[in-house]
Every structure is written in structure tokens, then in C-alpha cells.
Amino acid sequence: MLIRAASVDEVLPLRARVLRDGGPLDSARFDEDEAALHVVVLDPDVVACATAFPAPREGEPGAWRIRGVAVHPERQGSHLGESVVRSVMVESGAESFWCTARISAVGFWERLGFAAEEPEPYSMPHGGLHHTMFLRA
Numbered sequence: 001m002l003i004r005a006a007s008v009d010e011v012l013p014l015r016a017r018v019l020r021d022g023g024p025l026d027s028a029r030f031d032e033d034e035a036a037l038h039v040v041v042l043d044p045d046v047v048a049c050a051t052a053f054p055a056p057r058e059g060e061p062g063a064w065r066i067r068g069v070a071v072h073p074e075r076q077g078s079h080l081g082e083s084v085v086r087s088v089m090v091e092s093g094a095e096s097f098w099c100t101a102r103i104s105a106v107g108f109w110e111r112l113g114f115a116a117e118e119p120e121p122y123s124m125p126h127g128g129l130h131h132t133m134f135l136r137a
């Protein structure tokens, strides 16, 4: 197993499969992708991925946003998600992070130390209800 920085083309297939219900690769693209940091876990194919990019917030000018966290369905629950998120955080060099977490994944982000900002979740186009979650490392 290998964890390393990657190109957007390497992360798109797993993102589309897991986060866009197997939709086309283009449906899984983010506006920020070209300038973003991408990390993958390889075993030997891509089994987990995460993306991060600078995304300042009020009072947190150095914050980075973490997006596109996906683990292959047959490999979920074996700490690959945790590994790829921790790696992208270290590689970013940032000290504060935020994400929009699917309700189903809030517990995962909490295990990593993130806390939800607002009491009620809100709806997003993909993945249903979300919470914005924040971590200062």
C-alpha cells in the first residue's frame, strides 16, 4: 500500500464512483481541482482519495477546505479515509481546515477532531443533508 500526492485525473474515477453514484467523471470535478492538492492511497489501484485547497474563512485567513474524500466501497472501515485525510492535512501545511460533511459521515469527521458549526444541517445538490465542520490543528 502506498500513499502519495496525485493528479486530478487519478482521483476522478473513485470520486465519481463513490460521491456521484457512478456518474460521469465530469460530474465529479471541482472548480478548484487544477490548483488543488490531491492525495491517494494505492493498493495497487486508487482505493482512497482526498483533495484540499486554500479556502479562507472569516477569522481564518489560512484555512484550507477538504473535499472529495472517498474510499472504495469494499475498503471502507479500515482507516483508509482517516489516513488520506490526515495526509492531505499534513501536506497542506495549513493549521485550520473545514469541510461540508454529509450527515452520514459526520461521525467520521468528529473522530478526526472536526466539529459541526451550525445546529441544523442544510441540503446540498449531491449527498443530501450536510454540516459545515471545522478543525484548528
Ligand SMILES: CC(C)(COP(=O)(O)OP(=O)(O)OC[C@H]1O[C@@H](n2cnc3c(N)ncnc32)[C@H](O)[C@@H]1OP(=O)(O)O)[C@@H](O)C(=O)NCCC(=O)NCCS
Pocket: 018, 019, 069, 070, 071, 072, 075, 076, 077, 078, 079, 080, 081, 082, 083, 100, 101, 102, 104, 105, 106, 107, 108, 111
Ligand atoms: C466516510 C468515509 C470517507 C470514511 O472512510 P473510512 O475509511 O470508511 O473510515 P475510517 O476507517 O478511516 O474511520 C475512521 C474512524 O471514523 C469512524 N467512522 C468512519 N465512518 C464513520 C461514519 N460514517 N460515522 C461514524 N463514524 C465513522 C470509524 O469507526 C473509525 O473510528 P475508530 O478510529 O474508532 O475505529 C468512507 O466511508 C466513504 O468513502 N464513504 C462514502 C463517501 C462519503 O461519505 N465521503 C465523505 C463525504 S463528506
